[in-house]
Amino acid sequence: MAATFxxxxxxxxxxxxxxxxxxIAAYLKSIPLIYHTIDISKSEQSSxxxxxxxxxxxxxxxxxxASSSQKFTITQSPAILDFLSAHFPDPPLLPGIERPRERARVMELASLVACDIQPPQNSRIRKKIGQDFNGNGETWARWVYERGFSIYETFLETRRKEKGGGKYSVGNEVSLADVFxxxxxxxxxxxxxxxxxxxxxxxxxxxxxxxEAFRKGGLGGHGRLVP
Incomplete structure (x- = not known):
């Protein structure tokens, strides 16, 4: 644990x-978080x-x-990841400023997921589509995912033409793009x-x-890649 917390x-x-x-980021960085599970099926997030x-x-x-008498809360995963990366820098999940192209590529791909894939298909939107607009939320979500992954694949194809690719989304090091x-x-x-x-x-x-970090941290924790 960082000395200040x-x-x-x-x-x-x-x-x-x-x-x-x-x-996933916490497992990659060996950050000792204390986990509190919120049961969405019981609407605990609205309590x-x-x-x-x-x-x-x-x-x-x-x-x-921060101390016995001081604490603060951070919401939204990008803000939390920024905080954790600042205080637990190893291994880095974002290339340094001396690698501007790679850094931009990582943020580009992570932002694609964070802005264009995850929000439009989340459970609130799916529920709203079904209950208020007589639509099929799951069909909508599938379209959002397929569109987004097709764009992600196009970026990967371009990257391979530029730099020859790598094991992960940007090169041979795990980055925020993969975490997203x-x-x-x-x-x-x-x-x-x-x-x-x-x-x-x-x-x-x-x-x-x-x-292991992805297997332990993924959906369900210790979850499987496929349902």
Whole structure:
């Protein structure tokens, strides 16, 4: 534990892709988090107790005990990852500023997942589509995933033409791009996508899944890549 912090409490849900990003990063960096499971099936994220921690009623949330009398909470996975990366820098998940192209590529891919894939298909949106607009939330989610992964694959193809590729999304080192990608793929598999449509992406996900941190931190924790 970093000397300046007494404890780090992560509020997480097993099937939350955003939570899985934090769990994977924590395992990669050997960060000793204290886990608190929020049961989405029981709407615990909407309880008064949890809303006092995170008014948005979403997971993950990270409560930092800086001392016996001081603590603060960080919500939203990018903000939590930024905090953890600043205080637990090894191994780095973002290339340094001396590698501007690689750094930009990592942020580009992570942002694709964080902005264009995860939010449009999350459980709130799916429920709203079904209940209020007489639509099929799962069909919608499948379209979002397939569109997003097709774009991700295009970026990977371009990367291979530029630099010859690598084992992971950007080169031969695990990065934030992979930390964001794998939980999204797990979520896509749960609604019936066929990963073989994107061969380069599948190679990268398979490589990530060979690492214990991804298996332990992924959806469900100690979960499987496929449902």
């Amino acid at each position: 007494k404890a780090l409490h992560l509020y997480t849900a097993p099937l939350s892709g955003c939570s899985a990003r934090i769990r 008064s107790t949890y809303l006092a921690i995170n008014p948005n009623g979403s997971v993950p949330s990270l409560t930092v005990e 990608l794998v939980p999204a793929v797990q979520g896509g598999l749960r609604v019936g996508i066929e990963l073989g449509k994107w061969p380069i992406l599948k190679e990268i996900v398979d490589e990530c899944w060979s690492l």
